[in-house]
Amino acid sequence: MSFNADCLLLFGATGDLAQRMLLPSLCALGADKLISPDLKIVGTARQPFDDAGYRNFAREALEKYLPPERRGSMAEFLNRLHYQPLDANDTSHFVDLAAKVGTPKEGLAIFLSTAPGLFEPTIAGLSASGLTGANVRIGLEKPLGTDLESSRHINDAVASAFSEDRIFRIDHYLGKETVQNLLALRFANILFEPLWNAAHIDNVQITVAETVGLENRVGYYDGAGALRDMVQNHMLQLLALVAMEPPASYDSTAIRDEKVKVLRCLRYVTPDETVTGQYRKGAVEGQPVPGYDDELGKDSDTETFVAIKAHVDNWRWKGVPFYLRTGKRLPKRVTEIIVNFRPVPHSIFASKAASTRPNSLLIGIQPEENITLQLMAKVPGLDRDGIRLRPVPLDIAMNDAFAGPVKRIAYERLLLDLIGGDQTLFVRRDEVEAQWDWIDDIRAVWAEHGVKPKAYAAGNWGPSAAIALAERDGVTWHE
Numbered sequence: 474m475s476f477n478a479d480c481l482l483l484f485g486a487t488g489d490l491a492q493r494m495l496l497p498s499l500c501a502l503g504a505d506k507l508i509s510p511d512l513k514i515v516g517t518a519r520q521p522f523d524d525a526g527y528r529n530f531a532r533e534a535l536e537k538y539l540p541p542e543r544r545g546s547m548a549e550f551l552n553r554l555h556y557q558p559l560d561a562n563d564t565s566h567f568v569d570l571a572a573k574v575g576t577p578k579e580g581l582a583i584f585l586s587t588a589p590g591l592f593e594p595t596i597a598g599l600s601a602s603g604l605t606g607a608n609v610r611i612g613l614e615k616p617l618g619t620d621l622e623s624s625r626h627i628n629d630a631v632a633s634a635f636s637e638d639r640i641f642r643i644d645h646y647l648g649k650e651t652v653q654n655l656l657a658l659r660f661a662n663i664l665f666e667p668l669w670n671a672a673h674i675d676n677v678q679i680t681v682a683e684t685v686g687l688e689n690r691v692g693y694y695d696g697a698g699a700l701r702d703m704v705q706n707h708m709l710q711l712l713a714l715v716a717m718e719p720p721a722s723y724d725s726t727a728i729r730d731e732k733v734k735v736l737r738c739l740r741y742v743t744p745d746e747t748v749t750g751q752y753r754k755g756a757v758e759g760q761p762v763p764g765y766d767d768e769l770g771k772d773s774d775t776e777t778f779v780a781i782k783a784h785v786d787n788w789r790w791k792g793v794p795f796y797l798r799t800g801k802r803l804p805k806r807v808t809e810i811i812v813n814f815r816p817v818p819h820s821i822f823a824s825k826a827a828s829t830r831p832n833s834l835l836i837g838i839q840p841e842e843n844i845t846l847q848l849m850a851k852v853p854g855l856d857r858d859g860i861r862l863r864p865v866p867l868d869i870a871m872n873d874a875f876a877g878p879v880k881r882i883a884y885e886r887l888l889l890d891l892i893g894g895d896q897t898l899f900v901r902r903d904e905v906e907a908q909w910d911w912i913d914d915i916r917a918v919w920a921e922h923g924v925k926p927k928a929y930a931a932g933n934w935g936p937s938a939a940i941a942l943a944e945r946d947g948v949t950w951h952e
């Protein structure tokens with residue numbers, strides 16, 4: 474299925490994602506001449522815009538969300554845009570949509586970012602109007618269901634019209650440069666791989682902390698919660714990239730084969746291996762913020778924080794806990810992975826009363842892109858009172874190492890790969906299903922044990938039970 478789409482059809486073209494991410498990404502790609510001047514972009518949603526109205530709408534979004542230096546010629550970009558209003562539940566509307574799309578010379582790429590309830594009617598409308606042929610591929614934005622069953626339902630509906638090699642499931646974390654860099658760190662260096670196993674690694678921590686709260690997403694978030702919003706997709710993808718075996722090549726099948734094996738090795742958790750929380754009023758970065766229930770306007774049992782002690786039951790990771798935590802209204806926005814190594818097997822410094830500390834590797838994903846390896850070093854001196862040792866960081870700040878390249882929006886990469894047909898950074902059906910299988914089991918455990926989120930004041934690292942989850946294994950969360 475190798476073709477470069479010369480038409481991109483955006484469903485949800487007036488939504489939040491389109492305004493903040495998709496239109497800015499496409500405009501920036503146009504400015505950098507990374508998409509063909511002939512690429513036509515057709516937007517569709519319920520709003521009754523015509524082309525000119527949509528171009529104005531897009532201009533406002535670009536002025537708000539894309540820095541001026543990345544905009545290039547906005548007029549040139551806006552001229553690519555076309556718009557067709559559509560009610561996805563009315564199949565007849567797809568006839569006009571197909572007419573607006575016309576007959577692309579090479580092929581069509583569709584980006585579906587709509588409410589989950591519209592997936593099926595949209596696929597049916599696309600099929601009925603001839604927009605699912607061999608030269609059409611489709612990108613699907615989350616949420617793809619709320620559990621394994623509903624995700625299978627959606628996947629079946631999509632599969633009835635598109636073969637798997639034409640389905641591009643989006644996890645925008647895979648579009649982040651630093652996430653892709655995990656593969657380079659692990660597999661383009663000889664240093665880490667021999668140590669990357671249970672014999673040398675004590676535990677792994679993955680934190681995705683956010684300072685934002687509900688962000689006007691009441692309808693969606695309260696029905697989802699942190700587990701389904703963040704762990705099911707982004708965090709499990711990070712875990713899979715950290716834990717997978719070396720793929721034979723940088724190829725979409727090879728990489729996804731290895732990720733799915735890890736996801737299938739996730740052990741079902743016990744009730745004492747998860748902690749959930751919900752923020753109450755507090756202060757984040759010095760600003761007072763309301764509690765979740767105040768923002769929502771009612772009481773709720775939805776978790777805005779979750780911490781999990783996960784296990785990957787295979788030869789490489791036997792006995793190594795993966796501590797995962799994510800939450801809203803935490804003290805700072807940070808996504809990082811910490812690999813804590815084991816202590817040296819025998820310390821020659823013990824006789825000198827000097828203690829060694831295990832090495833650790835910190836991989837900062839955002840906002841700082843850095844890699845820090847903590848190494849033990851001797852404190853300079855004549856050692857009259859014995860040798861002193863101290864950890865010192867070996868620090869690589871990606872921004873300094875690679876000054877020059879622009880910091881791109883994750884969707885720039887993903888849209889480019891969708892247009893060009895490279896599936897490596899998209900999630901395969903078997904991965905999604907393995908992810909849901911594990912998540913569903915956690916939710917079943919919560920339901921069975923009547924688990925309700927514990928309160929935490931906004932601006933804290935979740936409820937204290939989350940600290941205890943790691944502390945009782947003698948592990949401290951990196952902060």
Ligand code: BG6
Nearest residue numbers: 615645683685702703707808839
């Ligand atoms: C989305 C979640 O998938 O990821 C949001 O739905 C979350 O709740 C967002 O805020 C975080 O993305 P990023 O790129 O800002 O880390």
